[in-house]
Amino acid sequence: MLAPQRRPRSSSTRSMTPSASRRARLYKALFENRTPRRGSGGIVGPQDWLLYPALLAVLATLVLATDLPLPFGLDLPEPVWPVALAFAWPLIRPSFIAPVLLGLMGLFLDYFWGAPLGFYVIGLMAVHAATLIIRSYIVGQDTWVVIGAYTLAVLLFFTLGVIMTTLDSGVVPRLISVFEQMLATWCLVVVVLILLERFLNSDVRFN
Amino acid sequence: MRYGDNQPFEHLKLPITWGVMILVAAICVVAALLFLGDRRGGLDAAAYGNRAGFDRAAAKSNNLLSTPAHFVSDRTNGIEDYFFAVSENRVLKQKIVELERYRDEYRKARELNRRYEVLLNLRTEPEVESVSARSVSVSRGPFNNNRLIDAGSSRGLAFGNPVINEHGLVGRVVGVSPDVSRVLMVTDVVSRVPVMVARTDARAMMVGDGGGFPRLEFVRGGPDVLKKGDQILTSGDGGIFPRGLPVGEARRGVDGVWRVDLYTNRGPVDLVKVMKFKDFSQLPRAEEVLRTPLVTDVLPPPPPTAAATTHSASVSSATVSASGAAVSSAASSASPVTVARPRPTPVSSPAVQTPRPQPVPAPEAPASASSASVSGG
Structure with a gap:
């Protein structure tokens, strides 16, 4: 009787270390296995990519x-969360609701x-506005390009903040x-990357 | 028939990008108008008037979030106290012995100081009531440094009240609603606090810049009025803050600018105390206070030197000759300085309350001498 033949392992799986395999599974669970959230009728509605993130x-x-005192005199960080949305939303698709929500x-x-x-x-x-202008150059590019563009967007935001604060209070x-x-x-x-991964190609009508 | 064949405007695409850009521009214009019309830098009560309702709601939500955190933190501290109680008790007993000596010294010095105040008829600041509150929300960014505290106008707080904690000055109240107040930290970019150097009494202005170390600007005096480690106190100038609140210590920054290492940086600003201090109008009987003579008038004058007497007499003579014959020659030849100064009110017993200064009647003969001394000095 012949011994049952084992299926040959793929080259990628064979060469993976256990930790790399875990990372790959995690990546797959995060970005590949998940289907984009759908609204009613299988369409990604504004509430999915605009309202809930806001x-x-x-x-x-x-x-x-x-106001939570942390050990070693540290404080909780205070990032400006809407900056991530202001950058990601125009990349996903231009929308009339997005600027209104950002204004609010x-x-x-x-x-x-x-x-x-x-x-x-x-x-x-x-x-x-800046992201909307350069949208066509960013979408579809490598992740590092998106990260670089986001860095410039953050730089723009805080440069404007410094200028306006100086104008308003007279103090830099x-x-x-x-x-x-x-x-x-x-x-x-x-x-930003998670939002793009989930919603950039989720609505084929726009593309 | 395919989908879309019955749509006549199928190929007429809406330029959505341009539409969004127009909308963004419109919002930008509205925001710019709001920004230009905002009077936050003026630090008046009306500028924050429309934010009271929002602050009230925001503090409620933050209170919900901070309450469980504080609960866990208190329990953790309780367990820590339980395990370290014995060693802590030993240290505290030693501290009590040491502090009792300071307490006796303090009582003696306070009594002596009170006697001097009575003797010199000095103007002292009244006791200021205070209200304790807890910080429920904070913004620590470089552009805004604010806190919301859970006490408001229902507990007597008002716009401008100074806020301190166990270390020193925290800020001042800039917005009040019934249950919540907004505190502008001394590190905010619009904060300006008149301060003085405790060692040299030099005045300066502490200007917040969004960091933990506000700048010292407009330092009055020579180059030696400020040294590293000098204690910085509020000067009370302008009547915004009471005089003598501890603020921090002077440090020179890497950029060469003098900065204040705030005492409040030494620990979390969790519980604060709001002083119900408004301004100089809180001083009792302002009309009497203003009649109080200056300390330099009360103290005995320095012995006049010969040169000074000659100069004073010559100047007085010149003034008299210029003003005509109304002033007698006795006025010009006398030493008017001692005559013109008001005498301190006699004090019978140190236990007596601060005597209210009586209007000093103008002496008959030296009236002209007074004018001579003024013109001569």
Whole structure:
């Protein structure tokens, strides 16, 4: 009796270490196995890629503003969450709802953080408009190009913030603090990549 | 028939990108108008008036989030206290012995100081009531440094009240709703605090820049008025803050600018105390306070030197000759300085309350001498 033949393992699986295999499975679970969330009728509605992320951004802002004393004198980070959305939304697709939502989120930040009214609205709109202009050059490019473009968008946002603060108060804000918040906001590039992965090609009608 | 064949405008595509850009531009214009019309830099009560409702709602939600965190933190601290109680008790007993000596010294110094104040009829600041509150929300970014605290106008807080904690000055109240107040931190870019150097009494302005180390600007005095480690206190100038609140220590930054290492950086700003201090109008009986003589008037004058007397007499003579014959020659030849100064109010007992200064009647003969001294000095 012949012994049952084993299926030959693929070259990629054979060469993988266990940790690499775990990472691959994790990547697959995150980005490949998941089907895009569908609204009613199999269409990705505005609530999926606009409303829910906006609500999550507001919620994250509220949570991170909690006055929690951390050990070693550290504080919770304070990234500007809507910047990630202002960059990701025009890449997913141009929308009339997105700037309105961004304007509302900017007003929320103005009120919540005690900034002059319109301060964060202008910054978010600048990022949104700039990304919309270069959209065709970014979509479909390598991940590193997206990350580079997001870095420039964050730089644009905080440069505008420094200029407007200087105009408003006559004092240049401390650049080390600006850099700290810029770094925290840049770390949201993960959110941008997840949003693009989930929603960029989910609606074939637009493409 | 294929889908879309019955649509006559099938090939007429809406330029959605341009449409979105127009919408973005419109929102930008509205935001720019809002930004230009905002009066946050003016730091007046009306500028924050429309934010009271929002602050109230935001503080409620943040209170929900911070309450469980504080609960867990308190329990953790309780367990830690339980395990380290014995060693801590030993250290505290030693501290009590040491502090009792300071307490006795303090009582003696306070009593002596009170006597001096009574003797010199000095103007002292009244006791200021305070309200404790908890910080429920914070914005720590470079552009805005604010806090929401869970006490408002229902507990008597008002716009402009100074906020301190156990370490030093935190900021001031810039927005009040019934249950919640917004505190502008001294590190905010629009914060300006008049301060003084405790060692040299030099005045300066502490300007926030969004970091933890505000800048010292407009430092009055020579180059030696400020040294590293000098204690910085509020000066009370302008009546915004009471005099003498501890702020921090002077440090020179890497950029060569003098900065203040805030005492509040030494620990979390969790519980704060809001002082119900408004301005100089809180001083009792302002009309009497303003009649209080200056300390330099009360103290005995320095002995005049011969040259100074000659100069004073010559100047007085010149003034008299210029003003005509109304002033007698006795006025010009007398030493008017001692005559013109008001006498301190006699104090019978140190236990007596601060005597209210009585209007000093103008002496008959030296009236002209007074004018001579003024013109001569």
